[in-house]
Amino acid sequence: MKALIYLELSQLINSIKNILRSPKRLIPTLLIVVWVGGWFVQGLLLLVADSPSHQKPDFGVLREIPIETVEMIVFLFLSIGSALVVYGAFSSSMLIFNISHIDFLFPTPISRRKVLLFKLLKDYLKLGMWIAFFFLFLGSPVYSMLRVSMLPWGAVSIAAITALALTVLNLAHTINIVFTLGYERLRQTGILIKAVIILVPVSSVAYGLYHFSRTSNGIAGIVSAVESPVMNVVFAPAKWAAGLFLAPLTGVTPEQWGQFGLLWLLAAGSFVLLLSRNENVYEPSLGVSIKFAQRRAAARSGDFAVLRVAAMREKGSRRVSGLGVPPFGRGANAFLWKNLITRYRLYRTQLVLMAILPLLVVAIMSRFLPADLKRGAPFVLTYLVWMLSLSAQSEIRSDLKYANTIKPMPIKAWKLVLAQVISSVCYLTGGVLLLSGYLWLAVPEARNETLVVFMIIMPSLGFANIAAITIPSLMYPDISDASQNYLCSVFSFLLTLFPSVLTIITLLMPKMLSAPIYVVVTIVCLINILFGMAGVVLSGELFRKFDPTSD
Amino acid sequence: MLRVSNLVKYYKRTLAVDGVSFEVANGEIVGLLGPNGAGKTTTLRCITGIVQPTDGVIEIDGINLAEREEEAKRRLAFVPEVPTPYEMLTVLEHLRFIAMAYQTMTRFEERAEALLRRFELFDKRNDLVLSLSKGMKQKLAVACAFIHEASVILLDEPLIGIDPKGIRELKEMIGTARQESKSILISTHMLDTAERLCDRIIILRKGVVIAEGSLEELSRRAKMGEDATLEDVFLSLTEESDRVEGTDIS
Numbered sequence: 001m002k003a004l005i006y007l008e009l010s011q012l013i014n015s016i017k018n019i020l021r022s023p024k025r026l027i028p029t030l031l032i033v034v035w036v037g038g039w040f041v042q043g044l045l046l047l048v049a050d051s052p053s054h055q056k057p058d059f060g061v062l063r064e065i066p067i068e069t070v071e072m073i074v075f076l077f078l079s080i081g082s083a084l085v086v087y088g089a090f091s092s093s094m095l096i097f098n099i100s101h102i103d104f105l106f107p108t109p110i111s112r113r114k115v116l117l118f119k120l121l122k123d124y125l126k127l128g129m130w131i132a133f134f135f136l137f138l139g140s141p142v143y144s145m146l147r148v149s150m151l152p153w154g155a156v157s158i159a160a161i162t163a164l165a166l167t168v169l170n171l172a173h174t175i176n177i178v179f180t181l182g183y184e185r186l187r188q189t190g191i192l193i194k195a196v197i198i199l200v201p202v203s204s205v206a207y208g209l210y211h212f213s214r215t216s217n218g219i220a221g222i223v224s225a226v227e228s229p230v231m232n233v234v235f236a237p238a239k240w241a242a243g244l245f246l247a248p249l250t251g252v253t254p255e256q257w258g259q260f261g262l263l264w265l266l267a268a269g270s271f272v273l274l275l276s277r278n279e280n281v282y283e284p285s286l287g288v289s290i291k292f293a294q295r296r297a298a299a300r301s302g303d304f305a306v307l308r309v310a311a312m313r314e315k316g317s318r319r320v321s322g323l324g325v326p327p328f329g330r331g332a333n334a335f336l337w338k339n340l341i342t343r344y345r346l347y348r349t350q351l352v353l354m355a356i357l358p359l360l361v362v363a364i365m366s367r368f369l370p371a372d373l374k375r376g377a378p379f380v381l382t383y384l385v386w387m388l389s390l391s392a393q394s395e396i397r398s399d400l401k402y403a404n405t406i407k408p409m410p411i412k413a414w415k416l417v418l419a420q421v422i423s424s425v426c427y428l429t430g431g432v433l434l435l436s437g438y439l440w441l442a443v444p445e446a447r448n449e450t451l452v453v454f455m456i457i458m459p460s461l462g463f464a465n466i467a468a469i470t471i472p473s474l475m476y477p478d479i480s481d482a483s484q485n486y487l488c489s490v491f492s493f494l495l496t497l498f499p500s501v502l503t504i505i506t507l508l509m510p511k512m513l514s515a516p517i518y519v520v521v522t523i524v525c526l527i528n529i530l531f532g533m534a535g536v537v538l539s540g541e542l543f544r545k546f547d548p549t550s551d
Numbered sequence: 552m553l554r555v556s557n558l559v560k561y562y563k564r565t566l567a568v569d570g571v572s573f574e575v576a577n578g579e580i581v582g583l584l585g586p587n588g589a590g591k592t593t594t595l596r597c598i599t600g601i602v603q604p605t606d607g608v609i610e611i612d613g614i615n616l617a618e619r620e621e622e623a624k625r626r627l628a629f630v631p632e633v634p635t636p637y638e639m640l641t642v643l644e645h646l647r648f649i650a651m652a653y654q655t656m657t658r659f660e661e662r663a664e665a666l667l668r669r670f671e672l673f674d675k676r677n678d679l680v681l682s683l684s685k686g687m688k689q690k691l692a693v694a695c696a697f698i699h700e701a702s703v704i705l706l707d708e709p710l711i712g713i714d715p716k717g718i719r720e721l722k723e724m725i726g727t728a729r730q731e732s733k734s735i736l737i738s739t740h741m742l743d744t745a746e747r748l749c750d751r752i753i754i755l756r757k758g759v760v761i762a763e764g765s766l767e768e769l770s771r772r773a774k775m776g777e778d779a780t781l782e783d784v785f786l787s788l789t790e791e792s793d794r795v796e797g798t799d800i801s
Contacts, residue, residue, distance in 0.1 A: 002651060003648055003651035003652040006647070006648060006651055007637065007640070007648050010639075010640055010644050010648070011637060011639040011640060014639045014640065014641070014644075014679060015639050018639070018679065098635075099635040100635050100636060100637045100638070102601065102631075102635075103631040103634050103635050103636070103692070104631075104634075104636060104637065104645075104648075104649065104692075104695065105652070106599065106600070106601045107599040107600065107601065107624065107627065107629040108624065108649070108652035108653060109620075109621040109622070109624040109625040109652065109653060109654075110621075110652050111620075111621055112620075180563075181603055184561075184564075279603065280600070280601075280602065280603035282600075282601050282602070283601070283602040283603050286601070286602070293635075
C-alpha cells in the first residue's frame with residue numbers, strides 16, 4: 001500500500017509542479033479553476049443565502065411541483081441506468097486502468113486486492129464528487145428560486161444517489177470478473193440473469209399496455225408500467241434513491257431513513273463481495289483499458305481523424321461499408337480520389353446518424369417554427385456551409401501529418417491543395433443537398449425559389465470558405481498547440497465571414513435592384529469561385545514552403 | 552528457475568495457448584519465438600500474473616504462482632514490449648516506486664545510480680518520464696527490471712528502440728544475469744539476436760510449442776546443415792508446421 005500511496009502522491013505533486021512551471025499550461029488551468037470555482041462559490045452562496053432562516057419557501061410554487069412525477073422520472077432513469085450498467089458488465093469491464101499500471105504495476109508483488117481497493121477508492125471518490133457537483137450546480141439555483149435550502153436534506157439526496165451508484169458499480173464489476181473468467185462454466189447462469197434483466201422492462205411495458213387497453217389513458221398506462229410490481233421489486237434500491245432525490249423539498253420520513261440505511265448497507269455489502277473475489281481482476285480490464293488509452297491519446301491529440309480512426313478500431317471495423325468510389329485520374333486527381341474514399345470511412349452508426357440527425361432538426365423546425373421563419377429556412381444552408389467549412393479544417397490540419405509523403409510527389413502544390421479542397425467541397429455539397437431535400441420534403445413553406453437558389457450557390461460558397469480556411473491551417477498547423485489552434489480559428493472565422501456575408505448581401509440585391517435572379521446567382525458563384533481559387537493559389541504557395549518536420 | 556507445465560489459456564472461447572510446457576533453468580537464456588498471434592505475449596502475461604491461466608501450472612523458483620502469487624512475483628522481473636512508464640514520475644521516482652513495490656529498498660540509491668549511469672539516464676534522473684524519448688523509456692523499463700534482485704527475468708522484445716550502446720549494455724547485463732544463475736526468457740522477433748544470445752529456443756505457433764532445443768538440435772530437426780542460421784531453421788519449422796496442418800485439414 002505504501003508504494004501505491006507513493007505513486008499517487010508523486011504523480012499528483014509532479015502534475016501540479018508541471019502546470020505551475022509552464023505559463024502555457026498554467027493560464028488555461030487558472031481560467032478553468034476560476035470558472036469552476038466561480039460556479040462553486042455561487043452555488044455555496046445560494047445555499048447559505050436561501051437558508052430557511054432568511055426567507056420562507058415559496059409554497060405557492062412548491063404546491064405546483066409534480067413531486068410524484070419527478071420521482072417517477074428519476075426512478076425510471078435510475079432503474080434503466082442500473083439495468084444497462086449491469087447488463088453491459090457481462091460483455092465489458094468498467095475497471096479502466098492506465099497502460100502504465102498494466103506494464104509496471106500488475107507484474108509487481110503488490111496484491112491484486114490492494115490494487116483493486118486503491119483503484120475503487122479513487123474511482124468512487126471521483127464518482128461521489130461528480131454526483132455532488134451535479135446536485136450543487138443544477139440543484140442549488142433551482143432550490144434557490146423556490147427559496148428552499150439544500151441543507152441538510154440535499155446531502156441525504158447526494159448520499160442516497162451515491163450509494164445506489166456504488167451498489168450498481170460494485171455489482172457490475174463483480175459480474176464482469178466472475179463471468180469473464182468463468183465464461184464456459186457460468187454461461188447458462190449469465191444467460192438467465194441477462195434474460196431477467198430484459199424481461200423486467202418487457203413485463204412492465206406489457207403491464208402498462210394492459211392498463212392502457214382497459215383505460216384508454218396513455219399517461220395512466222405509462223405510470224402503470226413504471227410503477228409495476230416487478231419494477232418496484234427488482235429495482236427497489238432505485239426506487240428508494242428516487243424517493244430521496246427531492247429530499248430538500250419533501251424532507252425525510254422515518255421509513256425513508258430505513259431505506260437510506262439499506263442503500264448504504266447494499267453499497268458496503270456489494271463492496272465487500274467484490275473485494276472477496278479471488279479471480280484475477282486484471283484480466284477483464286485489459287481490453288477496455290487499452291481501448292480507453294487509445295481513445296484518450298486520440299482526444300489529447302485534438303486530431304479528429306485520429307478520433308475517427310480510434311472509434312472505428314473500437315467498433316472492430318475491418319471492411320469498408322457503404323458505396324465505393326471507383327479509382328480515377330492521375331496525379332492530383334488520384335489524390336482527390338484518395339481523399340474522397342477515406343473521408344466517408346466511418347462506422348455504420350455514424351453514417352446513419354449523419355443521415356438521420358438533419359432530418360430530426362428539419363422535423364422539429366417544421367413542427368415548431370412559425371410560417372414566416374419556415375419560408376426563410378433556406379438561409380440555414382449558409383450557416384450549414386459555414387459550419388461544415390470550419391469542421392473541414394480539422395481534417396485538413398490532420399492531413400498535414402502526411403505532408404512528408406505528399407510533398408515529394410511530382411504534383412504542383414496548388415493542385416494538391418485544390419484536390420484537398422474539392423474533396424471537402426464534395427462532402428459539403430452532399431450535406432447541403434441532403435438538408436435541402438429534407439427541407440423540400442418536410443417543410444412545404446420552404447419549397448420556393450430561394451431554396452433552389454441556395455442549393456445552386458452553396459457549393460461555390462463552400463469552395464470559397466474551404467479554400468480560405470486552408471490558409472490559416474497551413475500557417476498554424478500544430479493541432480496540439482492551444483495558441484496555434486486559437487489563431488487558426490480566429491483567422492478562419494474572419495476569412496470565411498467575407499464570402500458568406502458577400503453571398504447573403506448579393507442574394508438580397510435582386511429584391512432591391514429588381515435584377516433577374518439567374519444573373520445574380522451567376523455573379524455570386526463566379527465571385528465565390530474566384531475567391532476560392534485565390535485561396536487555393538495562396539495555400540499552394542504556403543504548402544510549397546511548408547516544413548513537415550517543424551512543429 | 553521457471554517451469555511452465557501444460558499451460559492453457561482461453562479468452563472466452565478463443566484458445567490462445569494450448570498446453571505449452573517448458574523450463575528455463577538457472578543460468579540459462581531461452582528465446583521464445585513465433586509468428587504474430589503465436590501466443591508469446593499471452594504466455595508472458597500468464598507468467599507475470601496479468602492474466603489467469605485456464606489450466607496448467609507456473610512455478611517460479613519452485614513456487615506455484617497460482618498458490619503463492621505475491622511470493623512468486625517477488626522473484627520475477629518483466630520488461631514489456633512497448634513500455635509505457637508513468638509519465639508524471641521522474642526517472643528516479645519511477646525506479647523508487649518499483650523498488651518499493653518489490654520491497655527491495657536496501658542500498659536503493661547506490662543501485663539506482665549504477666543502473667542509471669549504465670543506461671546513460673543518470674543526467675535525466677530528475678526529469679519527468681514524459682520528456683524521455685521512446686528509446687530512453689525502453690531503457691528505463693529495463694532498469695526497472697534490474698532494480699530488484701529477481702531470479703527470473705522476462706523480456707518482451709527488449710532491444711526494439713534502444714540505441715546501439717544501450718543494446719550492448721543490455722546484452723552485457725543479460726550476460727551478467729546468466730552468470731548470476733538467473734533464468735532469462737526473451738520473447739523476440741529479432742532472430743539474429745536470439746541466435747547469439749540464447750542457449751535454447753522455443754518456437755510457438757498458434758499457441759502450441761512446435762519445436763524446442765538448441766540451434767543445433769533445431770537444425771537437425773529441420774534437416775538442415777550446421778551452417779544453417781536460426782532464421783533458416785525458424786522459417787523451415789514454421790512452414791513445415793503450416794504444411795502439416797494443411798495436410799491434416801485436407
